[in-house]
Amino acid sequence: MHCHHFAAGRCRSCTHLPTPYADQLAWKQQHARELLAAWPDAKWLSPVSSRERGFRNKAKMVVSGSWEAPVLGTLGMAGRGEDLRDCPLYPEALACAFEPLIRFIRLARIAPYELASRSGELKYLLLTLSVQSGELMIRFVLRSQEAVGRMRKHLATLQDELPQLRVLSVNLQPEHKAVLEGEREILLSGSRTLQMRLNGLPLHLRPQSFYQTNDEVAAALYAQARDWCDELQPGAIWDLFCGVGGFALHCAAPGRRVTGIEISTEAIQSACQSRDELALADVEFRALDAADFAAGQTEVPPLVILNPPRRGIGPGLCAFLEASAARWLIYSSCNAPSLARDLERMPSFRPLQVRLLDMFPHSHHYELITLLERDG
Template sequence: MHCDYFSAGRCRSCRLMGVPYHRQLADKQVMAAQALRPVAPEVRWADPFASAESGYRNKAKWVVGGDRRNPTIGILDERREGIDLRRCGICEPSLIEAFPALVDFIARIGLVPYDVNRRIGDIKYLIVTTSPQGQLLVRFVLRSLDRLDDIRRGLPALRSALPQLAVASVNLHPEHKAVLEGDREILLTEESSLSIRLGDVSLYLGPQGFFQTNTAVAAGLYRQAADWATQTTPTSVLDLYCGIGGFALHCAPPSARTVHGVEISADAVSGARRSAATRPDPGRFTFDADDAVARRLDADLVIVNPPRRGLGATVADWIDTGAARHLIYSSCNPATLAADLARMPSLRAIEARLFDMFPQTAHMEVAVLLERR
């Protein structure tokens, strides 16, 4: 893949840009295998699941820079000034098509980009997600709610320019710190979630929900986990860090009479419950936003998809001493994955596969199937 921004030195986020893709994939496979070898020396590796080299990213998390008349969306340079990346080649085409109208809207409303150095301005970030069907979820991350009414008044014109806009919200982020969003979300549209259809499963992503940023590879990851779930024939499934229910809703073989998901985000759990209601057998799915519930449940199969920091000692020990016959662990960090596997000696890794969620970068997703010894 060629990127003009990278070649010009304007953006170096994709650190593997210019490295042939087959080599990127091979190198990641080696790194993943090396990370797991000390704790899983006999694991069988399936062929890596490759991605499209470009146009794969379904979510853009842009800093809004520039000035009131000429806002930019992209990243900040070393002087904390905006670099416009609206033609970024790793973004899905439906995002690229939407960016000009969104930038025009920001300028037309007169939202002042947040100046990091001076700590003044209205809008900090623009977060846009696209579904496989091309619909959009747009979030305006604002420093205050002073311009909320202006955005509301201008929204009909934006929806006229972007008829694919399904969900819009304002996120309030008043603090000056290096996090992307605040806790408070204000919905601007009647629809509260973006419908993401993968095969026969419909997932519902709210503004503060989580979904993998590479839709095609996420679908492959879910299929792999579903195949493993079918092989293990569980009567019960427990999905920890379930998000909007991607694993739970895919990993429900006929043998599983109960499928339970646990996630701390109430917004994500609401989406998971909505998805479950569309399934032919909705009664066997339950979801909770209370992580303490998991400790009171036994399951034949446990599925985990934790953040980069991994499970940690407490959760790993609970799983290690629990009753689950099998564990499916999906990780975006091979180092913390290996550390967690070392904490669970009663479980043996038998199969693993690399999923290339992030081409042009060194990041990767690794899924592992483990069985109790």
């Protein structure tokens, strides 16, 4: 894929862009195999590829320049703003929001944050697209509430220009450090959830909830877990680090008890909303730390699904699962080295099947989903 920003040296986020996509995918598969070489009997399923362009449902735009002439994109090596509104990774339904947002920044006179002087307000624009409906969630990451009144005053103008705008919020991040967002969210729109649909199931996204970046590959990820679950036919499941409920909702079935655990209260509220819409009486979601939840249980279901952040599930939860009565694990990892470390800590489990899903083309990142069974 050709990108004029990469060719000109304005953006190098897609570090593997010069490599043909088939070679990228082959390298990732080989890298993953090397990390899991201690389990040579695992069956490697064919990798799931991605579209090379227009696959992102999210945009994180650094805002620079001035309120009269804002620049949406990234900061270059010299700290100068680089305009990336026409990045080829964004689908048109997402990219078409940038011009109305620039006009709104001017209208509400929201000064971009300036790193050197530590002045200004607007640090980032975070956009999420519901691919199926075309609706948008837009979050303004601000240093303070200084501009919120003006934003409310001109909100109707933005809504007229962006009728697909579903959720609009302000996230307050007052600190001068490399932290994307803060804890406090101010909702400016009437709706607080953006509905995403994967494999026909509704998933509700709130401003601070996690959601996969690539819809098509995410659908394949959840479908793989569902297919394995249907083959195993467990009577009960834990979905740890469940987020907005993607794995739990896909693996739910009549008479199958599913418990989803996630530390984010907002994500659990979203998961409960989806569960209620689907009338899934045997599905429960609870806002707890996954390791703390597990440590408080005396009975463990036959199947546990794990979808942790990049650091993995850690030694404590590994030790718990190793000593538990669980028969199978489905482990979805966005960081293969931490997956390999966790598997070494659970020697009673062996990988039966592994699948690589290329959630992030042109980068060294990828997703691995693994079905593990306890020996004996």
